Amino acid sequence: MIPSRMKVILPGISGLLARIVAKKLLARGHQVVGIDARPWPEAPEGIVVHTVDIRKRGAEDIFRTLRPDAVIHMATVTHLRQKSEDRYRINLGGTRAVWDHCHTYGVPHAIFVGRHTYYGAAPDSPLYHTEEEPPSGATTFPELADLVAADLYAGSALWRYPEITTTVLRICYTLGPSHHGTLAGFLNAPRVPMVLGFDPLFQFMHEDDAAEAIVVALEKKARGVFNVSGPPPLPLSVIAHAAGKKTLPVPEVLFRLVLGRFGLPGLPQGAIAHIKYPIVIDSMRFKKTIGFRYEYDAEATIDAFTHPSTT
Amino acid sequence: MEARERVDRLELPFSRFGVDNYGISKKHLALWFTVLGALYKDYFRVKAHGTEHVPRRGRAMLIGNHSGGIAVDGAMVIASMFFELDPPRLAQGMVEKFLNRVPMASLWFNRMGQLTGLPEHAFRMLEDDRLLMVFPEGARGTAKLYWERSSLVHFGTGFMRLALQTKTPIIPFGFIGGGDAFPTVFNAVELGRLVGAPYVPISAYLLPVPLPVQLAVHYGEPMRFDGTGNEDDKVIESKVELVKARIADLIEHGERVRAGFLSLPGRP
Numbered sequence: 001m002i003p004s005r006m007k008v009i010l011p012g013i014s015g016l017l018a019r020i021v022a023k024k025l026l027a028r029g030h031q032v033v034g035i036d037a038r039p040w041p042e043a044p045e046g047i048v049v050h051t052v053d054i055r056k057r058g059a060e061d062i063f064r065t066l067r068p069d070a071v072i073h074m075a076t077v078t079h080l081r082q083k084s085e086d087r088y089r090i091n092l093g094g095t096r097a098v099w100d101h102c103h104t105y106g107v108p109h110a111i112f113v114g115r116h117t118y119y120g121a122a123p124d125s126p127l128y129h130t131e132e133e134p135p136s137g138a139t140t141f142p143e144l145a146d147l148v149a150a151d152l153y154a155g156s157a158l159w160r161y162p163e164i165t166t167t168v169l170r171i172c173y174t175l176g177p178s179h180h181g182t183l184a185g186f187l188n189a190p191r192v193p194m195v196l197g198f199d200p201l202f203q204f205m206h207e208d209d210a211a212e213a214i215v216v217a218l219e220k221k222a223r224g225v226f227n228v229s230g231p232p233p234l235p236l237s238v239i240a241h242a243a244g245k246k247t248l249p250v251p252e253v254l255f256r257l258v259l260g261r262f263g264l265p266g267l268p269q270g271a272i273a274h275i276k277y278p279i280v281i282d283s284m285r286f287k288k289t290i291g292f293r294y295e296y297d298a299e300a301t302i303d304a305f306t307h308p309s310t311t
Numbered sequence: 312m313e314a315r316e317r318v319d320r321l322e323l324p325f326s327r328f329g330v331d332n333y334g335i336s337k338k339h340l341a342l343w344f345t346v347l348g349a350l351y352k353d354y355f356r357v358k359a360h361g362t363e364h365v366p367r368r369g370r371a372m373l374i375g376n377h378s379g380g381i382a383v384d385g386a387m388v389i390a391s392m393f394f395e396l397d398p399p400r401l402a403q404g405m406v407e408k409f410l411n412r413v414p415m416a417s418l419w420f421n422r423m424g425q426l427t428g429l430p431e432h433a434f435r436m437l438e439d440d441r442l443l444m445v446f447p448e449g450a451r452g453t454a455k456l457y458w459e460r461s462s463l464v465h466f467g468t469g470f471m472r473l474a475l476q477t478k479t480p481i482i483p484f485g486f487i488g489g490g491d492a493f494p495t496v497f498n499a500v501e502l503g504r505l506v507g508a509p510y511v512p513i514s515a516y517l518l519p520v521p522l523p524v525q526l527a528v529h530y531g532e533p534m535r536f537d538g539t540g541n542e543d544d545k546v547i548e549s550k551v552e553l554v555k556a557r558i559a560d561l562i563e564h565g566e567r568v569r570a571g572f573l574s575l576p577g578r579p
């Protein structure tokens with residue numbers, strides 16, 4: 001069955017993953033209206049981008065006049081781009097605004113695009129996380145607290161606004177030609193630093209598969225919380241070597257000192273747990289409910305990252 | 312090389328990178344089993360009896376006694392499943408939580424499929440038709456002193472609930488000789504606290520190295536139990552007692568074989 005044409009508002013459209021989502025929606029015949037404080041100058045014809053903050057009146061006006069069929073909320077930011085206070089306001093205030101507008105203007109479906117780092121990395125946590133697990137990430141990694149809160153807040157819409165089909169997606173790291181994202185940022189450095197004696201599994205999927213998962217979640221109108229992942233996870237060292245990078249194992253005591261120096265990527269201190277212990281999600285529910293299948297295996301995904309021009 | 316060749320024959324879903332979906336790595340397994348093979352065959356000269364009771368495929372739980380202050384028993388059970396079965400199987404144990412914090416130990420245990428001891432891990436392994444190895448005595452079992460080496464301490468009930476929930480057959484085993492290989496005379500709890508472990512076992516000769524004593528493991532026939540895993544403690548405990556009694560029999564039989572009272576290949 002070909003899903004009918006939908007009017008979709010996409011807050012955070014100027015992000016790299018959101019742009020791929022927008023193009024996919026357009027190609028499938030949906031009407032896409034973006035909201036982002038950052039511009040998208042080369043946006044394809046047919047995609048309207050409003051340069052406005054999601055929390056401002058101008059954004060609400062778009063909901064009122066367009067009366068969309070769905071909203072895909074991708075206007076959350078990570079510690080890599082914003083200082084903590086702004087980030088808190090953007091992530092929580094923005095999420096609240098999206099669901100409040102959906103409620104006020106009768107939007108039937110709203111999707112929160114979250115991250116698998118919600119579960120946190122800890123030595124005593126299970127290797128595979130299911131959707132029922134509470135977040136443990138914020139305790140060791142305070143920079144994640146606002147994203148965890150936004151995820152839970154969006155999830156609370158399931159009972160606060162039962163008339164809205166709310167979908168919360170917790171997507172693993174993405175990798176691909178854009179070289180964008182947490183894992184890509186880590187692999188972009190000439191040497192990949194590792195904590196000596198640790199080599200955690202990393203779970204990643206091609207950014208095109210991640211965007212496809214979001215589009216399919218929209219078209220299937222999946223209600224609830226879903227982990228989204230692609231191929232099975234791999235140890236960080238294996239990923240780095242497959243991407244043609246050298247690893248640099250550093251004892252933990254020194255690790256904190258060398259980050260951001262000597263050509264190594266900079267990371268907040270809390271992120272060290274993420275380089276010692278894995279965050280791996282069980283996405284069986286998404287696969288079963290939605291019937292989602294990833295297209296790119298681990299090798300093809302790493303290849304798309306290392307050779308962006310050939311893919 | 313035998314270890315490498317047998318790793319290739321393990322029926323695990325390794326990817327093109329030689330890693331399965333739990334991070335078990337062929338490269339690490341081959342290295343580890345090369346070392347373990349030398350210990351198994353030449354150093355401890357382990358005799359494994361009754362390996363035919365272990366199913367070649369599908370979920371199963373190896374349940375046995377702890378023997379010896381350091382994990383020689385677990386390592387040798389894993390080695391026996393790898394070197395004696397055809398095709399080889401990887402027995403996956405449940406590792407003490409503190410070890411996942413220790414550099415290198417964390418990496419190697421994970422690459423060898425020896426995951427942290429969590430109910431979620433045990434459940435997932437069985438649902439995935441893996442071979443799980445559990446010592447229901449836990450750390451209390453490895454803390455047995457030399458003169459307690461043939462006894463069994465309290466058995467936890469978690470393994471039985473798990474077996475019922477996942478409809479997994481239990482293969483009981485008795486491990487013989489670990490207490491002689493590593494005769495613990497004292498458990499240093501304070502020292503353990505310093506390194507994050509429950510305790511550090513101190514051997515009669517102080518060195519943390521096991522003696523080259525001959526070891527044996529006796530596997531018994533599979534035991535199957537009916538239930539949901541949600542029964543009252545009393546019901547579960549009665550089933551656990553059956554397994555414990557069976558393991559006690561296997562130990563007694565093993566001790567007799569070892570002492571030369573029974574001629575091989577005898578089985579209870």
